[in-house]
Amino acid sequence: MSDRGMGSLVAGVDLGGTKVLASIVDAENRILGRAKASTPATQGGAAILAAVAGVVREAAVEANVELSDLKGIVVGSPGPLDPDHGVILFSANMNVRDFALGPDLSRLLGPPVLLRNDVRVGGYGEFRLGAGKGKSNVLAAFVGTGIGGCLIVDGKVIAGSTGNAGEIGHIMIKPGGPRCGCGRRGCLEALASRSAIAKRIGKAHKAGRSTVLASKVDSKNDKLKSKELAAAYLSGDAVAVSEVHRAAHYLGLGLGSLINVLGPELVIIGGGVTEALGVGYLDAIRASAWNQVLTNPGNKIQIVPAALGDDAGILGAALMAREAFC
Ligand SMILES: [Zn+2]
Known part of the structure; x- marks a missing residue:
């Protein structure tokens, strides 16, 4: 990998009912790569897991980094959540219940994953960077x-x-x-x-x-x-x-x-x-x-x-990932 963010790269994901966005972010909060897909909102947990993993992989390719370079991932998700266990307890918009997205995504991609409430993640992005x-x-x-x-x-x-x-x-x-x-x-x-x-x-x-x-x-x-x-x-x-x-x-x-x-x-x-x-x-x-x-x-x-538009979620998630894992 390049020296631009060595040892300090994280991924921020904004999972919504209609779309899912991911970004790879360096220690200066610069977005090095990003990707976006439709949320397969009616197809259940396995499809959502695949979609989230897909945008993270795509963003990593765009940023020209390996998944193993990432210190961690935070996913901003609609809830209610069990944040301690990375579980979406229930989401009417995404047709899931007791869905362990955090552990499943971590197993699939490698880096540790945390789930955080989507609105709090976006608010934190606006607070720190917007x-x-x-x-x-x-x-x-x-x-x-x-x-x-x-x-x-x-x-x-x-x-x-x-x-x-x-x-x-x-x-x-x-x-x-x-x-x-x-x-x-x-x-x-x-x-x-x-x-x-x-x-x-x-x-x-x-x-x-x-x-x-x-x-x-x-x-x-x-x-x-x-x-x-x-x-x-x-x-x-x-x-x-x-x-x-x-x-x-x-x-x-x-x-x-x-x-x-x-x-x-x-x-x-x-x-x-x-x-x-x-x-x-x-x-x-x-x-x-x-x-x-x-x-x-x-x-x-x-x-x-607000000042960041769609970037509030991915940047807020990346900031939280940095605080948790770096
Ligand atoms: Zn109400």
């Missing part, structure tokens, strides 16, 4: 199909006594509100995620209101893509604009409440919905959040967009 660079106390929120959070206090990701702290998507915002994926009602995720917005647009359409998204929300709500929602929102589609701002209002209430509790220096908002909708959406979140915040002396606390 929008949170230079800060110590950060709250990151990611808005997509669902809503996830990552809390960093004094430079450390807070996992809590359960290992699952940071689930901001299931803060209760509206008693008796819409049903959430978790089975409860009125969670932030059920009011402000892309799925929540799609459901509301579907209802408006059924009630006879005109929207360019009619065909997208007709049958399967979860078919609505962030880009399609953004196109309708930015073109001024009245239903899209009102539903996006309604969702932003609820997200702002949640984030404003969290700012009151936690007093972070910075709130980072990322995820597919945020990237696609842009500044109008962010301003609506900010307006609602600041209205909820009791005090922000000297405007010290800021609410900013």
Whole structure:
């Protein structure tokens, strides 16, 4: 191997319900090789294991390194997880249960493997290398199909006594509100995620209101893509604009409440919905959040967009791998 990262190379993997990304990263956090594949989300554990192993191998080839050069691998994965044993306890999106991805991947590829919650991994990437660079106390929120959070206090990701702290998507915002994926009602995720917005647009359409998204929300709500929602929102589609701002209002209430509790220096908002909708959406979140915040002396606390896009997950995973194995 070359001398550019001798003894200090790691792999970061971002495993999602639709795609899996891998990168080989050196000690200066440079991505030397990367690869991407579709997640075989309906085919069970063996197919997912093969897909993850495949992208790591491909990224290693691109980086021109051997798998045996890697000190370790961290996989950011949807959960819930048993992080101590590298097991995905359950994932509805990936059709697995009690799936020992960590040990299986390590056996297949050689280097040690750790599994970490995907949102915490992405939040850590943004904190260290993206929008949170230079800060110590950060709250990151990611808005997509669902809503996830990552809390960093004094430079450390807070996992809590359960290992699952940071689930901001299931803060209760509206008693008796819409049903959430978790089975409860009125969670932030059920009011402000892309799925929540799609459901509301579907209802408006059924009630006879005109929207360019009619065909997208007709049958399967979860078919609505962030880009399609953004196109309708930015073109001024009245239903899209009102539903996006309604969702932003609820997200702002949640984030404003969290700012009151936690007093972070910075709130980072990322995820597919945020990237696609842009500044109008962010301003609506900010307006609602600041209205909820009791005090922000000297405007010290800021609410900013994420900076790394898709790289947040692979870089955050690589950072965690370096800390664990190097
Ligand atoms: Zn919930």
